Amino acid sequence: MLNLRETIDRQVSLALRDLLSAEEAPLACCSLSRPGFLDYTLSLPMKLARTRHRAPVAIAQDLQPAVAVIACAGLAEAVAPGYINIRLSDSFVADQLSSMLGTEPVVLLQKEANGQKIEVEFVSANPTGPLHVGNGRGAALGSVLATLLETQGYRVDREYYVNDYGSKMKLFTESIAHYVFPMLGLEHPMPDEGYHGAYVPDLAQAIYDRKGSELLSLLEEQRLAVIGEDGKELVLASIRQALEEMGVSFDTWFSERYLIENGWNDRVLQQFRDRGVVYEKDDAVWLRSTDFGDDKDRVLVRRDGEPTYTLTDAAYHFNKFQRGYVKSIDVFGADHIGHIVPMQALMKSLGLPDDFLEVIIYQIVHFLRGGQHVVLSKQTGEIIELADLVREVGKDQARVFFLLSSADSELEFDLEVAKEKSFDNPAYYLKYTYARLCSVERQARGTGAVVPSTASPADVSRLKTPEDRELLKCLLKAQDEVDDAARTRQPHRILYLASELAKSVNAFYQKEKVIQEDTGLAQARMLLVLVSQRLLQAYAHVLGVTLPESM
Known part of the structure; x- marks a missing residue:
């Protein structure tokens, strides 16, 4: 599926190549906006007016003939105060609809592979207890972002970093031992x-x-080691199950203990020494992180010889780089916001590319029941574990509700609304809309109406009502919007796009008759039905939700 803005940009740049100087040519790119139905507006004349010292409208009139003959244009006109409006041709639109109709939904939004590897790390909660409901937002954001980036042609690996080393694991082990030892007759x-x-x-x-x-047969140190390892594996099993029930999976579960026991801390510390960015003070080893934009220098090795989280973080991300990733995207909760600057300084001090690390911070979730805020605690009987939430509201509903707003905004999750079979529930609305589209197709096939496999310019020309045009606009802008969502790392926008499409489908269904005596118009509108089906399925694939053919 084409990104129409990029396609028109290329065609305009090629058409104007001989009319622009070398300095002016770059201005032709990114000059497009989309104000209307099948229209794009080129603002290039407004930009050229500053250097050509001519009225923008006069420049627009000069450039209009060249723009008018580009392949996608049905009409191009110069308008005041200095724009060129481009109307897509019916044949070009028909080609796009035919392409969408002939493409499987799972790859409808997919671009060609670019050979680049990206790693998305998310959730990564300590393996010291079951996942809390707050982890659900990071799970949904990371999971959908990874699939969204795959549409851009990247090879994406989903990674969970298992913090199974250090003081927290020691406390976890001893906490379990407090209960195990009495079973063994010990304390x-x-x-x-x-x-x-x-x-x-x-x-x-x-x-x-x-x-x-x-x-019973082990020494105490060995006994604690077994308890700690078994406790970790049991917790990780519960974490895996909770995430799988939410439709979230990982390609790699990366162990911090593996990192340390295989010498990555030592390797990176030597890297820092070789780069001359460390010094010793108070029997500790420090990184000159202020040289790389940090607000203070950071301790890498404590005076007792133990590595800090700073060193281990550096080792972990250096390991990612060594595994061939061109970018690491870390999805963290709001409590990690203070880590961004130090982490960026770490990457620079290692000599990694400036854009290697991206950090996405998501804000907290407020849970409501029937519009009232709920306190999540076992004492009140309310849910606290992510697994409980998913089992109460369902996988698809959980994923959708965690995407109701952008990551940088706090989120309200109404547990009762998530279970409703009403249009107030966006997950239900998507399912209902898709089932309605399937019902229309079944009805058409049952009555012997034409169910087209391709689109023609004549079909496009028949789609004239506001509802026809609004639905067609939603279909044609899909790739542009998906690409923007991927570029800006905003996975929640896919839910917005799916919801917008569903709204347009239902407005179209309520106002316009699909199956009718006018066979030409019936065929044109069946095209909208069939392509809408595929696009909703494509969005659902990215969102990780299922759409039923009947309800």
Whole structure:
């Protein structure tokens, strides 16, 4: 499917090549806007007026003949105060509809592979307990963003970083041990900052049931190691299950312990030394991160010889770079906003490309039930785990509601609305709309009406009503908008596009008759029905939701 703005940009630039100087030629690009139905407006004459010292409208009149003959133009006219309006030709539009009609939905928005690898890291919650509902927003954003980037021709790997090393894992292990040891006739104190969730005794019981006799035969250090490893694996299993139930999967579960035990911290520390960006003070090793835009220098190795999270973060992202990724996109919650500048400084201090790391921060989610804010705690009986949320409202509803606003805005998630079968529920609205389109197609086939496989200029010329044109506009602008959403890293816009298309479909259905005696108009409108079906399916593929053929 063509990005029409890019296509017209190329055609305009080629058509005006002999009319523009070398300095003026770049101005022809990105001069297009789309104000109307099948119209694009070229603002190039307004830009050229500054250097040519002529009235923009006069320049527009000079350029109009060359623009008028580009392949996609049915009409090009110079208008005051200095624009060239381009109306797409019926034949060009028919070609686009035919292409969409002949393309499988799963690849309808897909561009050719470009050979570049991108890694999207998201969720990455510590494996010290089940996923909280707040993790759901990062899961939805990261999952949809990864699929959205695949439409741009990238090879995208989805990665979960398992923080299975360090002080938090030690506290987690000792917290479980506090409950396991008495089952063995032993004692182990609960650490002051230990984990007190109700799931901890459950983990202890599961570990005892699996490894009780083995644990008795081990020394305490070995016993703790087994408890910690088993506890981590049990938690990771619950995390995987919760994410799978939400339709979220990962290509890689990358272990922090693997990173450290395989020498990546040492390797990166030597890289820093070779680049002359570290120094020693107070028996610790420091990075001169202020030389790279940070607000303060950062400790890499503490005086006790233990690496800091800063060093491990540097090692992890250097490892990503060594794995051949041209870009790492990290999707973090709002509590990580202070990490952006230090992380960018780390990348620069390693000598990585300036655009290697992107960080997307998403704001918090407020949960409502029947319009009232709810406190998520086990004491009140309300859900707190992501798995509970998904089981209550459903996979598709969870994914859609976590995408209701841009990542940089706080989000309200109404649990009751998410379960409603009403048009107030955007997930239901998409499903209902798709089922309606399928019903129209079944009815057409059942009555022997023409169900076209291609579009003709005559078909396009028959689509004249505001509802016809609004729906056609939604279809033709899809690739432009999807490309913009990918470029700006805004996966929620795919939900907006799908919802906008659904709204146009239903307005069209309410106002216009598809199956009718005028066979030419019936065929033209069936084209809109069939292409809308495919495009809704394409959006649903990116969103990771399913659309039923009947409801």
